[in-house]
Amino acid sequence: MASDNARNVTIAMIARLAGVSVPTVSRVVNGRSDVSPQTRERVEELLNRYGYRRRSAGRRNAAALIDLVFNDLDSPWAVEIIRGVEDVALSSGVGTVVSAIHWRISSAKQWLDNMRTRTSSGVIFVTSMVNPPLQAELRRLRLPVVIIDPAGVDPQESPTIGATNWAGSLSANQYLLGLGHRRIGFIAGPPHLTCSRARLDGYRAALGAAGIPVDDSLIRAGNFYHEAGYTAGAQLLALPEPPTAIFASSDQMALGVYEAVRKRGLRVPDDISVVGFDDLPEVRWCSPPLTTVRQPLAEMGMLAARTVLRLAGGEKTEIQRLELATELVLRDSAAPPRHH
Structure with a gap:
């Protein structure tokens, strides 16, 4: 199956299947505009089908990036998650790419197209609707996935992290x-x-x-x-x-x-x-x-980053669902009720 050989896919192979030259496939991979729409569509279809990902020279096996994907970024809640992921990423010598897909299928598709061009170690989704086709594509690309606070869908093979x-x-x-x-x-x-x-x-x-x-x-x-x-x-x-x-x-x-x-x-x-x-x-x-x-929140981000890096390194996770403890913090906004 093509997914079993995803790591062996080359530009030369895609060029042969598409009936075009290697430089033409290279131009498509690098987003160049000097390719006809018909040729671009045929090449991109083959790139997607065989799970080709552009790799940086000399970093074929390096852990380069973590993709961190939110639905939206307009909350301080998201900032805390990012802070936790960044702490682990920086200490591991890994970069972080933060994206927001705004609940739209078109945005998710664009994110996936962009992600294929990066040397990504794995993906962390935060309360995102990770639909089966998207999960299947990420599996085909051999990318580990961790989900923070999963929505009401079966995460299947992906570890999930939440709170109590x-x-x-x-x-x-x-x-x-x-x-x-x-x-x-x-x-x-x-x-x-x-x-x-x-x-x-x-x-x-x-x-x-x-x-x-x-x-x-x-x-x-x-x-x-x-x-x-x-x-x-x-x-x-x-x-x-x-x-x-x-x-x-x-x-x-x-x-x-x-x-x-x-x-x-x-x-x-x-x-x-x-x-x-x-x-x-x-x-x-x-x-x-x-x-x-x-x-x-920050700890959830840290645990997600550690988990995705372990998976990228070939380790297995023994527990698919991890929950971190919550704690009631008492301040001044609650008091006994007034009795009239």
């Missing part, structure tokens, strides 16, 4: 229950993400263990961003019987809740307690500093 989302949510809501709160609002993350569903399950488990029925009117949809937290927070505060505490599935949404509380003329935690999830660097500087579940 269920336990983190459970501890945060148990803390609020321990303070005396009985009506706790919950703002969820995107439902297709495994971490979002685990945080919702942790919330339900905490209430169930305390013998408190889950009130669906206190659960609101979100997307991990400030705007969603603001909107959901405003809706919860406008209820005839509003919650006395709100647990947001991300710090950014928790800060959105802060603004909804402020606009209603209320104060955190005097009138309502707020707890987040992530422990992003800025939440210790907001007013009041946010109580939150620390997710070890």
Whole structure:
């Protein structure tokens, strides 16, 4: 099979199969424009079919780059992951290429085309929808893949790295229950993400263990961003019987809740307690500093980088799913509820 011989594919072989000269294939590989569209299409189809990757001279077996792929890069959450990957990459003498595919198939295809021209050691996907065709192509290129916080899809052969989302949510809501709160609002993350569903399950488990029925009117949809937290927070505060505490599935949404509380003329935690999830660097500087579940984002990036480099070196991973511990960080945004 072609995939078994991917490492032996040469420009001369592609030229012979395409019925063109070696310099013509070289021009296609290097993105030159002086090739007819028909010839370029035929050569690129063969390059993709046989898994050809351009290699730098003298670095055929070198670990040169880690490809780090996000859906989006507009969150400090992503910065923490990058910091962890970079720490390992720099100490290993490896570069990092950071890309965002914005949930679009066309962007994923363009990333894959660009990646074929690099001497990549492996790929780290962060909460990306890694569909079966993309995974199959990466396997054909013999590129190891590690997934951080996988979406709700079967990662198949790829190791995955996450955090103890269920336990983190459970501890945060148990803390609020321990303070005396009985009506706790919950703002969820995107439902297709495994971490979002685990945080919702942790919330339900905490209430169930305390013998408190889950009130669906206190659960609101979100997307991990400030705007969603603001909107959901405003809706919860406008209820005839509003919650006395709100647990947001991300710090950014928790800060959105802060603004909804402020606009209603209320104060955190005097009138309502707020707890987040992530422990992003800025939440210790907001007013009041946010109580939150620390997710070890940089450590997740470091572990992903170490894993992909080990796989690139021919080692095997014994555990396919790794979860790093979360920790409840107590600050000043939660207090016992007021009794009217």
